[in-house]
Amino acid sequence: MASIPSTPLLANELDIVIPTIRNLDFLEMWRPFFQPYHLIIVQDGDPTKTIRVPEGFDYELHNRNHVESLLGKRASCISFKDSACRCYGFLVSKKKYIYTIDDDCFVAKNPTGEDINALEQHIKNLLTPSTPHFFNTLYDPYRDGADFVRGYPFSLREGVPTAVSHGLWLNIPDYDAPTQLVKPHERNTRYVDAIMTVPKGTLFPMCGMNLAFDRELIGPAMYFGLMGHGQPIGRYDDMWAGWCVKVICDHLNLGVKTGLPYIWHSKASNPFVNLKKEYKGIFWQEEIIPFFQSVVLPKECTTVQKCYLALAEKVKEKLGSVDPYFTKLAEGMTTWIEAWDAHNPSSEATGSLANGLAKVNLGN
Amino acid sequence: MASIPSTPLLANELDIVIPTIRNLDFLEMWRPFFQPYHLIIVQDGDPTKTIRVPEGFDYELHNRNHVESLLGKRASCISFKDSACRCYGFLVSKKKYIYTIDDDCFVAKNPTGEDINALEQHIKNLLTPSTPHFFNTLYDPYRDGADFVRGYPFSLREGVPTAVSHGLWLNIPDYDAPTQLVKPHERNTRYVDAIMTVPKGTLFPMCGMNLAFDRELIGPAMYFGLMGHGQPIGRYDDMWAGWCVKVICDHLNLGVKTGLPYIWHSKASNPFVNLKKEYKGIFWQEEIIPFFQSVVLPKECTTVQKCYLALAEKVKEKLGSVDPYFTKLAEGMTTWIEAWDAHNPSSEATGSLANGLAKVNLGN
Numbered sequence: 001m002a003s004i005p006s007t008p009l010l011a012n013e014l015d016i017v018i019p020t021i022r023n024l025d026f027l028e029m030w031r032p033f034f035q036p037y038h039l040i041i042v043q044d045g046d047p048t049k050t051i052r053v054p055e056g057f058d059y060e061l062h063n064r065n066h067v068e069s070l071l072g073k074r075a076s077c078i079s080f081k082d083s084a085c086r087c088y089g090f091l092v093s094k095k096k097y098i099y100t101i102d103d104d105c106f107v108a109k110n111p112t113g114e115d116i117n118a119l120e121q122h123i124k125n126l127l128t129p130s131t132p133h134f135f136n137t138l139y140d141p142y143r144d145g146a147d148f149v150r151g152y153p154f155s156l157r158e159g160v161p162t163a164v165s166h167g168l169w170l171n172i173p174d175y176d177a178p179t180q181l182v183k184p185h186e187r188n189t190r191y192v193d194a195i196m197t198v199p200k201g202t203l204f205p206m207c208g209m210n211l212a213f214d215r216e217l218i219g220p221a222m223y224f225g226l227m228g229h230g231q232p233i234g235r236y237d238d239m240w241a242g243w244c245v246k247v248i249c250d251h252l253n254l255g256v257k258t259g260l261p262y263i264w265h266s267k268a269s270n271p272f273v274n275l276k277k278e279y280k281g282i283f284w285q286e287e288i289i290p291f292f293q294s295v296v297l298p299k300e301c302t303t304v305q306k307c308y309l310a311l312a313e314k315v316k317e318k319l320g321s322v323d324p325y326f327t328k329l330a331e332g333m334t335t336w337i338e339a340w341d342a343h344n345p346s347s348e349a350t351g352s353l354a355n356g357l358a359k360v361n362l363g364n
Numbered sequence: 365m366a367s368i369p370s371t372p373l374l375a376n377e378l379d380i381v382i383p384t385i386r387n388l389d390f391l392e393m394w395r396p397f398f399q400p401y402h403l404i405i406v407q408d409g410d411p412t413k414t415i416r417v418p419e420g421f422d423y424e425l426h427n428r429n430h431v432e433s434l435l436g437k438r439a440s441c442i443s444f445k446d447s448a449c450r451c452y453g454f455l456v457s458k459k460k461y462i463y464t465i466d467d468d469c470f471v472a473k474n475p476t477g478e479d480i481n482a483l484e485q486h487i488k489n490l491l492t493p494s495t496p497h498f499f500n501t502l503y504d505p506y507r508d509g510a511d512f513v514r515g516y517p518f519s520l521r522e523g524v525p526t527a528v529s530h531g532l533w534l535n536i537p538d539y540d541a542p543t544q545l546v547k548p549h550e551r552n553t554r555y556v557d558a559i560m561t562v563p564k565g566t567l568f569p570m571c572g573m574n575l576a577f578d579r580e581l582i583g584p585a586m587y588f589g590l591m592g593h594g595q596p597i598g599r600y601d602d603m604w605a606g607w608c609v610k611v612i613c614d615h616l617n618l619g620v621k622t623g624l625p626y627i628w629h630s631k632a633s634n635p636f637v638n639l640k641k642e643y644k645g646i647f648w649q650e651e652i653i654p655f656f657q658s659v660v661l662p663k664e665c666t667t668v669q670k671c672y673l674a675l676a677e678k679v680k681e682k683l684g685s686v687d688p689y690f691t692k693l694a695e696g697m698t699t700w701i702e703a704w705d706a707h708n709p710s711s712e713a714t715g716s717l718a719n720g721l722a723k724v725n726l727g728n
Contacts, residue, residue, distance in 0.1 A: 147547065147550065156653075205499075205500075205515030236515070
């Protein structure tokens, strides 16, 4: 397929959202790539602490006090002392696209030793369609030097709009605490030169470390849940968002890509601390996954907001019995949509509902 | 995950099936890798022509006369003058595993310049499980240096038995005639260092050029249809097999992997000839794909044979109206199973029916 000739910068259409508890020295390494963009920094701990941002970046910084003053009572839906607070940055952004990255992620190198412009690759991913209805064995058919292979139905080659671009990590892989404990020395050194669409009906573990999305298409579903301070669970914020997002993308005929670009993940978090945060999730996900695998959204849900509210209802109904936490989470989901709509009055995203295979007129 | 420490050769458990119309000089390049194995050569044209096989290989050669003398009336289900006849080789094999390769496929090199032992990688793929129920963003979790990422449900990490390993092609990509015509110079130069499971519920275009499978698990579904001489269509043999195989694997909880290993595909076939063979398929697949996407096999189908016969019934019922060819094809499918069972009397493969998510006891 003809790929886009050069990657637009989208500097006026993309915000970079960074949740943090520390000085943002990591931005120095990203300067050549990030400086054209506006940064939204969400401070996820003690609001009295000062976060230093390297000179020359255009940014706004929000701490807990800002969250509470902007959202009032609805601030309860934003996690405190957890990177899950990053979704507040998505809510206050006014741009079409979001890139979010963790502050322990650095510029990775490709196999020929060049610095990878992760943001440029995410933009390419978001600006080319996805192909969720049929698997292409040569991966992303819209890349240079690739195409749809023999046997790929022509009516499906137009693809669907891409809502999410999920990037990967070299060095420290995104493992759970048990795997970290068992394989403390494992590093991801394999550079897989591929981008692919996660097929329709298939769930995936969405990591928030290196993630871009089209806020107009899917923003209201990018809620990172209730984690951290006062909550029984952590490290499932991005997973929760990913499961909700995927189910809604499948319903609205939007695409999710994963693969390139890589960032360099510098430091493994403490596996003992992680185990404490995760262990309820390890049990709960055995109930959560079958729930998301079988949930069906009503046809009337033609916007992300409607889908998300319907999903919140079903979470309450089906997962409430697993633990009272899910009832609280379902309320958080509803509050989040109220907060989103209050601050994004004209944002009712209208996804296409042209589900399934577009039948061509065969002229018979 | 602990990967298998060294790759077993499986020389007594694997046959290599090669459909051909010419002398098999291409085997010289494969000698270091193929010589330990038994070759089943299926001559796909004029049976009076002599096919030369390089010295030192252990092989049997079947031409049309052999097919007719072995199968009698049932020989009608085996295509003539088309590489679709390769499935006859699957039927006469007595081994557990099959590797099939086209005679214009050579040894490829990996990015560090070493010859790729394609067969060894296929064996690795077949001997490690597949993960069709949930997507792993770091690709095959059973490879060295990889694992399941955070958020992957633990109950699904055991995977399911792998029935099919679909390898790829460097140099000439497997494009259809229209794409060949539009992009005559395109070459596949991208080495993607990945193996992945095609998720449950997702169809893929299975190419027969570089393909391995577990004959005991899925053999009776590896029927390459009615193509070539006397048929209205060609170049859909492997595609048809792949759609049938995938639907049956999904039903029986078996896995299909795609990705590594690469072979070097040396020569593009003539796009004008291909267009003539393909053009009905290009129309028909717009009906075929929705059929396979929606077909549901009855629960009573607990073996590949039962699944395949049920599928033949549905092909007749649902696709017969598209063209009389599909009624004939459905009959061919039934005849194929009769022939398979006659020559493989104890082969009733029993796939596991443990569909869906294995629920763990959460001890609540």
